[in-house]
Amino acid sequence: MPELPEVENVCRGLAEFFKVHSQIESVLVQSPKLRYPIPKKVKELKAVSVKRVHRRAKYIVIDLGSVCILNHLGMTGSWRIATCSSEIKHDHLALKMGPKTFLVYNDPRRFGYISIVDVNEVQKCRWFKHLGVEPLSADFTASYLFKIARHKKQPIKALLMDQKNVVGIGNIYAAEALFLAKVKPTRVSHKLKFLECEAIVTAVKEVLDQSIQSGGTTIKDYRTVYGDVGGFVTQLNVYGRYKEPCRACKNLIRKKVIAGRSTFWCSKCQR
């Protein structure tokens, strides 16, 4: 469920929280069954202090000095501040930060995962080594996208969602960025003009920036660590708006499955 703006907001929430509670007293594993089982050695973490929290792609990285806790939220993963280690269904793990203070990881669909990696190994670990560029960094440019797109036959939307190319973009923001760029999601990648790649890059940065500022998009589950919903839903132009009028031209929004995912676009605005 969460894409870059949502993960970024969760990270910021965690960072805020760790400013006040920086010491993890212990880690409690309620149910280790996630996409990959929670490693047993997380329970060995005792009295460790959090140095830093940051986001890479859709991963949350909690830096503990010698090791990092890596967390991917999958579709339904969330962190919340709680007074006990587990109180509701699908609580998997809790970081004990004080006698009545816990950070609890909950994940109904169990597509998320939590792992521990040596600080020096993070970049080359199995989850990070194939990641593409950060879309909000200076590395994500029109020429970068154009170069990749040049050799690919797949639709541009599939390319944007493939984390090997550029990270953090999922089904919502791929659709939204392509709307802003006025490019139809079905367009074959290698047929895109340089100017279109430029428009896409600009649009991706724009939509991600805007969504981060709005606190992300809450369709259903997504909440920040503090339980806040994201406010970007009201700014969605195409995602989830099948048969609703395009905000720009009143033409009805279309829907079609591309690469196994529902895809929304305006056939008049996007060519």
Added chain:
DNA sequence: CTTACATCCTGATTGC
């Protein structure tokens, strides 16, 4: 190598 597709899960919603 690239690309399409099924798959891992639970729960909410839709349709009969």
Added chain:
DNA sequence: TGCAATCAGGATGTAA
């Protein structure tokens, strides 16, 4: 109201 089918913000392994 009940029940079955469908769908969901992700990413991986497999097969073609």
